[in-house]
Amino acid sequence: xxxxxxxxxxxxxxxxxxxxxxxxxxxxxxxxxxxxxxxxxxxxxxxxxxxxxxxxxxxxxxxxxxxxxxxxxxxxxxxxxxxxxxxxxxxxxxxxxxxxxxxxxxxxxxxx
Amino acid sequence: xxxxxxxxxxxxxxxxxxxxxxxxxxxxxxxxxxxxxxxxxxxxxxxxxxxxxxxxxxxxxxxxxxxxxxxxxxxxxxxxxxxxxxxxxxxxxxxxxxxxxxxxxxxxxxxx
Numbered sequence: 001x002x003x004x005x006x007x008x009x010x011x012x013x014x015x016x017x018x019x020x021x022x023x024x025x026x027x028x029x030x031x032x033x034x035x036x037x038x039x040x041x042x043x044x045x046x047x048x049x050x051x052x053x054x055x056x057x058x059x060x061x062x063x064x065x066x067x068x069x070x071x072x073x074x075x076x077x078x079x080x081x082x083x084x085x086x087x088x089x090x091x092x093x094x095x096x097x098x099x100x101x102x103x104x105x106x107x108x109x110x111x112x
Numbered sequence: 113x114x115x116x117x118x119x120x121x122x123x124x125x126x127x128x129x130x131x132x133x134x135x136x137x138x139x140x141x142x143x144x145x146x147x148x149x150x151x152x153x154x155x156x157x158x159x160x161x162x163x164x165x166x167x168x169x170x171x172x173x174x175x176x177x178x179x180x181x182x183x184x185x186x187x188x189x190x191x192x193x194x195x196x197x198x199x200x201x202x203x204x205x206x207x208x209x210x211x212x213x214x215x216x217x218x219x220x221x222x223x224x
Contacts, residue, residue, distance in 0.1 A: 004155075033211075041150075041199050041217040048211060056211055090155055099144060099206055103155035 003027050004104040006091050012110045013081060021076045021107045023091030031055075032074040033101065034066060035090040043090070049074055081111045114139045118202045118215035125192055125222050133187040133218050135176075135202035143204040145169075145178050145185040146212070150199040159187075159200070192222045 004025045013019055025032065033056075034046040048056035052068045063079045074091060091104040119134040137145065144163045148156040160169030165180035174189045185202060199219050205212040 041219070043156075043201065043214045043217070045211050092156075100146065100158050100161060101156075101205075101212055103148075103157070105155045 004091055004093055004102050006089075006104040006107050008107060009105065010108050010110075012112065014112055015081055015083060017081050018077070018079045019081060019109070020078070021089055021091075021109075023074045023076070023104055025072055025091075025093040025102070025104075027093055027102060029093040029095050029102070030071060031094045031096060032068065032071075033092040033094075034074065034076050035092065035103075037088040037090060037106070039087070047074075047076075078109075081109075083111050085109060086111045114143070114204060114213045116202050116204055116213055116215040118200075118218055120216075120218070121199075122219040122221060125220070127194055127222055127224050128191045129222075131187070131189040131192045131196075131220070133200055133202075133220070135185045135187065135215060137183050137185065137202075137204050139183075139204055142206075144206040145176070146203040146205065147174070147176055147185070147187050148201040148203060148214075150201065150217070152198070156201065163206070192220070194222045194224050196220060197222045 007022045031050045033048045037043045046060045047066045049068045065077045068074045088106045092101040094101040115138045146161045147159040149159045150156045160171040162169040162178035168177045176187045199217045201217045202215040203212045
Protein backbone atom coordinates (compact mmCIF):
# COMPACT_ATOMS: atom_id res chain seq x y z
CA UNK A 1 0.00 0.00 0.00
CA UNK A 2 1.47 3.30 -1.09
CA UNK A 3 1.38 5.85 1.72
CA UNK A 4 1.77 9.02 -0.36
CA UNK A 5 1.16 8.73 -4.08
CA UNK A 6 1.51 11.25 -6.89
CA UNK A 7 0.42 11.27 -10.49
CA UNK A 8 1.86 11.57 -12.99
CA UNK A 9 5.44 10.49 -12.33
CA UNK A 10 6.70 12.31 -15.43
CA UNK A 11 5.20 15.33 -17.13
CA UNK A 12 6.62 16.88 -20.29
CA UNK A 13 4.86 19.91 -21.70
CA UNK A 14 5.28 23.09 -23.69
CA UNK A 15 5.80 26.55 -22.29
CA UNK A 16 2.52 28.36 -21.71
CA UNK A 17 0.46 25.24 -21.04
CA UNK A 18 -1.53 24.54 -17.87
CA UNK A 19 -0.97 21.27 -16.00
CA UNK A 20 -1.96 19.59 -12.75
CA UNK A 21 -0.25 17.17 -10.42
CA UNK A 22 -2.30 15.05 -8.03
CA UNK A 23 -1.36 13.82 -4.59
CA UNK A 24 -3.11 11.42 -2.25
CA UNK A 25 -2.15 10.08 1.18
CA UNK A 26 -3.72 7.13 2.97
CA UNK A 27 -2.02 7.72 6.31
CA UNK A 28 -4.85 9.66 7.90
CA UNK A 29 -2.62 12.73 8.27
CA UNK A 30 -4.02 16.21 8.73
CA UNK A 31 -1.22 18.15 7.05
CA UNK A 32 0.02 18.01 3.47
CA UNK A 33 2.79 19.85 1.65
CA UNK A 34 4.19 20.59 -1.78
CA UNK A 35 7.94 20.93 -2.29
CA UNK A 36 9.99 21.86 -5.33
CA UNK A 37 13.40 20.26 -5.86
CA UNK A 38 15.68 21.95 -8.37
CA UNK A 39 18.42 20.42 -10.48
CA UNK A 40 20.92 20.88 -7.64
CA UNK A 41 18.69 18.85 -5.32
CA UNK A 42 17.77 21.93 -3.27
CA UNK A 43 14.40 21.30 -1.64
CA UNK A 44 12.08 24.23 -1.01
CA UNK A 45 8.63 24.18 0.51
CA UNK A 46 5.91 25.76 -1.61
CA UNK A 47 2.65 25.21 0.25
CA UNK A 48 1.23 23.53 3.29
CA UNK A 49 -2.37 22.65 4.07
CA UNK A 50 -3.81 21.63 7.39
CA UNK A 51 -7.29 20.11 7.33
CA UNK A 52 -7.91 21.56 3.87
CA UNK A 53 -6.85 25.05 4.98
CA UNK A 54 -3.85 26.81 3.42
CA UNK A 55 -1.30 27.51 6.13
CA UNK A 56 1.99 28.13 4.34
CA UNK A 57 2.50 29.88 1.03
CA UNK A 58 6.19 30.48 0.53
CA UNK A 59 6.15 33.35 -1.97
CA UNK A 60 5.27 31.09 -4.82
CA UNK A 61 4.09 32.78 -8.04
CA UNK A 62 0.32 32.90 -8.24
CA UNK A 63 0.52 30.73 -11.38
CA UNK A 64 0.73 27.91 -8.85
CA UNK A 65 -2.55 27.11 -7.16
CA UNK A 66 -2.93 24.27 -4.68
CA UNK A 67 -6.32 22.73 -4.08
CA UNK A 68 -7.31 20.40 -1.28
CA UNK A 69 -10.72 18.79 -1.88
CA UNK A 70 -10.37 16.77 1.31
CA UNK A 71 -7.77 15.94 3.95
CA UNK A 72 -6.34 13.08 1.93
CA UNK A 73 -5.73 15.01 -1.28
CA UNK A 74 -3.65 18.01 -2.24
CA UNK A 75 -3.41 18.83 -5.91
CA UNK A 76 -1.15 21.37 -7.57
CA UNK A 77 -2.28 23.28 -10.64
CA UNK A 78 0.20 25.33 -12.62
CA UNK A 79 -0.88 27.92 -15.18
CA UNK A 80 1.19 29.34 -18.02
CA UNK A 81 4.15 27.06 -17.46
CA UNK A 82 7.62 28.58 -17.79
CA UNK A 83 11.01 27.00 -18.43
CA UNK A 84 12.04 27.72 -14.83
CA UNK A 85 9.21 25.55 -13.55
CA UNK A 86 11.11 22.46 -14.67
CA UNK A 87 11.90 20.55 -11.49
CA UNK A 88 10.82 17.59 -9.42
CA UNK A 89 7.76 18.30 -7.30
CA UNK A 90 7.22 16.32 -4.13
CA UNK A 91 4.09 15.96 -2.10
CA UNK A 92 4.39 15.08 1.59
CA UNK A 93 2.17 14.62 4.60
CA UNK A 94 2.53 14.60 8.36
CA UNK A 95 0.38 14.12 11.42
CA UNK A 96 1.04 17.65 12.65
CA UNK A 97 3.28 20.50 11.57
CA UNK A 98 7.00 20.28 11.74
CA UNK A 99 7.33 16.62 12.61
CA UNK A 100 8.15 13.57 10.55
CA UNK A 101 6.93 13.97 7.00
CA UNK A 102 6.22 11.19 4.54
CA UNK A 103 7.11 11.95 0.95
CA UNK A 104 5.63 10.83 -2.32
CA UNK A 105 7.83 9.52 -5.16
CA UNK A 106 7.91 12.87 -6.95
CA UNK A 107 6.73 14.23 -10.29
CA UNK A 108 9.43 15.25 -12.73
CA UNK A 109 8.11 18.22 -14.70
CA UNK A 110 9.94 19.23 -17.86
CA UNK A 111 8.88 22.40 -19.64
CA UNK A 112 10.11 22.71 -23.23
CA UNK B 113 14.72 32.58 10.79
CA UNK B 114 15.49 28.91 11.12
CA UNK B 115 18.23 27.49 8.93
CA UNK B 116 20.22 24.32 8.38
CA UNK B 117 23.76 24.15 7.07
CA UNK B 118 25.21 20.85 5.98
CA UNK B 119 28.53 20.01 4.42
CA UNK B 120 28.81 20.49 0.72
CA UNK B 121 29.19 17.43 -1.38
CA UNK B 122 29.77 15.39 -3.23
CA UNK B 123 31.34 12.90 -0.85
CA UNK B 124 32.98 9.85 -2.38
CA UNK B 125 34.05 6.93 -0.21
CA UNK B 126 35.17 3.37 -0.64
CA UNK B 127 33.06 0.56 0.75
CA UNK B 128 33.56 0.00 4.50
CA UNK B 129 34.90 3.52 5.04
CA UNK B 130 33.70 5.72 7.91
CA UNK B 131 31.16 8.39 7.06
CA UNK B 132 30.51 11.75 8.66
CA UNK B 133 28.21 14.36 7.18
CA UNK B 134 28.19 17.55 9.23
CA UNK B 135 25.00 19.44 9.98
CA UNK B 136 24.53 22.55 12.07
CA UNK B 137 21.37 24.53 12.64
CA UNK B 138 19.97 27.84 13.79
CA UNK B 139 16.54 27.82 15.35
CA UNK B 140 14.30 29.48 17.87
CA UNK B 141 12.59 27.28 20.38
CA UNK B 142 13.31 23.58 20.67
CA UNK B 143 13.11 21.94 17.26
CA UNK B 144 13.23 18.31 16.35
CA UNK B 145 16.06 17.27 14.04
CA UNK B 146 15.91 14.81 11.17
CA UNK B 147 18.03 13.11 8.57
CA UNK B 148 16.27 12.18 5.35
CA UNK B 149 17.74 10.08 2.54
CA UNK B 150 16.87 10.24 -1.14
CA UNK B 151 17.92 7.27 -3.26
CA UNK B 152 18.28 7.85 -7.00
CA UNK B 153 14.94 8.44 -8.69
CA UNK B 154 12.96 8.22 -5.45
CA UNK B 155 11.33 10.49 -2.90
CA UNK B 156 12.75 11.31 0.50
CA UNK B 157 12.63 8.78 3.31
CA UNK B 158 13.13 9.50 6.97
CA UNK B 159 16.42 7.94 8.06
CA UNK B 160 16.46 8.96 11.72
CA UNK B 161 15.32 11.67 14.08
CA UNK B 162 15.90 13.19 17.51
CA UNK B 163 13.37 15.28 19.36
CA UNK B 164 15.38 16.77 22.23
CA UNK B 165 18.91 17.60 23.30
CA UNK B 166 21.26 14.64 23.79
CA UNK B 167 18.88 12.26 22.04
CA UNK B 168 20.57 9.89 19.62
CA UNK B 169 18.71 8.80 16.53
CA UNK B 170 19.81 5.60 14.82
CA UNK B 171 18.72 3.45 11.91
CA UNK B 172 20.38 1.07 9.43
CA UNK B 173 23.79 1.62 11.07
CA UNK B 174 23.52 5.42 10.84
CA UNK B 175 23.60 7.55 13.98
CA UNK B 176 23.24 11.22 14.87
CA UNK B 177 23.18 12.95 18.26
CA UNK B 178 21.27 16.14 18.97
CA UNK B 179 23.90 18.51 20.43
CA UNK B 180 22.30 21.69 21.70
CA UNK B 181 25.57 23.21 22.91
CA UNK B 182 27.10 23.05 19.43
CA UNK B 183 23.76 23.25 17.55
CA UNK B 184 24.78 20.19 15.56
CA UNK B 185 23.31 16.91 14.36
CA UNK B 186 26.13 15.19 12.48
CA UNK B 187 25.36 11.94 10.63
CA UNK B 188 27.78 9.04 11.06
CA UNK B 189 28.13 5.46 9.90
CA UNK B 190 30.99 3.20 10.76
CA UNK B 191 31.13 1.20 7.54
CA UNK B 192 29.33 2.38 4.42
CA UNK B 193 28.04 0.14 1.66
CA UNK B 194 27.52 0.74 -2.04
CA UNK B 195 23.77 0.70 -1.34
CA UNK B 196 24.18 3.79 0.89
CA UNK B 197 24.86 5.92 -2.18
CA UNK B 198 22.20 8.61 -2.06
CA UNK B 199 21.55 12.26 -1.22
CA UNK B 200 21.28 12.97 2.51
CA UNK B 201 19.30 15.90 3.89
CA UNK B 202 19.46 17.33 7.37
CA UNK B 203 16.26 19.07 8.50
CA UNK B 204 14.70 20.73 11.50
CA UNK B 205 11.08 21.23 12.45
CA UNK B 206 8.62 21.61 15.27
CA UNK B 207 8.92 24.05 18.14
CA UNK B 208 8.08 27.50 16.81
CA UNK B 209 8.59 26.28 13.25
CA UNK B 210 5.51 25.13 11.40
CA UNK B 211 7.44 23.50 8.61
CA UNK B 212 10.53 21.44 7.96
CA UNK B 213 13.58 23.45 7.00
CA UNK B 214 16.02 21.42 4.93
CA UNK B 215 19.73 21.71 4.33
CA UNK B 216 20.95 21.71 0.74
CA UNK B 217 21.65 17.98 0.68
CA UNK B 218 24.89 16.03 0.45
CA UNK B 219 25.46 13.54 -2.35
CA UNK B 220 27.24 10.42 -1.13
CA UNK B 221 28.77 7.97 -3.58
CA UNK B 222 30.21 4.72 -2.27
CA UNK B 223 32.49 2.79 -4.59
CA UNK B 224 33.08 -0.97 -4.33
